[in-house]
Amino acid sequence: MxxxxxxxxxxxxxxxxxxxxxxxxxxxxxxxxxxxxxxxxxxHRIGDTGFVKMVLKHYKGVNSLPEFAARCKFNSTKTFTRHFKQKFNTTPKQWLLLIRKNEVVYYLENTDYPLKKIVSLLGFTSTSHLRDFCIKRTGLTPEKIREMKREGYT
Incomplete structure (x- = not known):
C-alpha cells in the first residue's frame, strides 16, 4: 500500500x-x-493506539532516529523501528520524510508565508535546504509548487 x-x-x-x-x-x-x-x-494499522499517540506527540522537530526513539521512551532504535513498522507499515525515516513533505506542500499551497517562515516552522536549516528538499521529494521548487496551486494544477 x-x-x-x-x-x-x-x-x-x-x-x-x-x-x-x-x-x-x-x-x-x-x-x-x-x-x-x-x-x-x-x-496506521489497527491495534494499541498508545504507540501511535506517542509517535504523534513527539515527532515534531526530530532530527535523528535515536532522538525519535528516545522521545518515545525507547532505549533501542531497533525495537522502536520494529514497533513503528508494525503500526505504520513503513520505517520511521520514510514516515518522517512523508510527513515533512506533506507539511511543506501544505504551507506552500495554502499560505502566503515567506520561505524563511516555513523554514523556521518546519525545522529546516535554510531556504536552500527547503528548496533542495522540495526538488528531491516533489520534483518541483517551492516557487513552482505555489505557482501550480495558483494556476489550479494541484
Missing amino acids: DQSENNNIYGNVKECVIFFENGTQKVFSSSRKKGELTVYVLN
Missing part, C-alpha cells in the same frame, strides 16, 4: 465529521472566529 495515498493534509476545511466504530461521532467545524480547520489523515 502506498502510504502517500493515505496520509494527507486537508486545509481550509469547513467541517469534518468523524464516525467511530462504536457509533458515536465527533464534528469539527471552522469559523472566522475560531480560525481555519486543517485535517491531517494518518493511516
Whole structure:
C-alpha cells in the first residue's frame, strides 16, 4: 500500500465529521472566529493506539532516529523501528520524510508565508535546504509548487 495515498493534509476545511466504530461521532467545524480547520489523515494499522499517540506527540522537530526513539521512551532504535513498522507499515525515516513533505506542500499551497517562515516552522536549516528538499521529494521548487496551486494544477 502506498502510504502517500493515505496520509494527507486537508486545509481550509469547513467541517469534518468523524464516525467511530462504536457509533458515536465527533464534528469539527471552522469559523472566522475560531480560525481555519486543517485535517491531517494518518493511516496506521489497527491495534494499541498508545504507540501511535506517542509517535504523534513527539515527532515534531526530530532530527535523528535515536532522538525519535528516545522521545518515545525507547532505549533501542531497533525495537522502536520494529514497533513503528508494525503500526505504520513503513520505517520511521520514510514516515518522517512523508510527513515533512506533506507539511511543506501544505504551507506552500495554502499560505502566503515567506520561505524563511516555513523554514523556521518546519525545522529546516535554510531556504536552500527547503528548496533542495522540495526538488528531491516533489520534483518541483517551492516557487513552482505555489505557482501550480495558483494556476489550479494541484
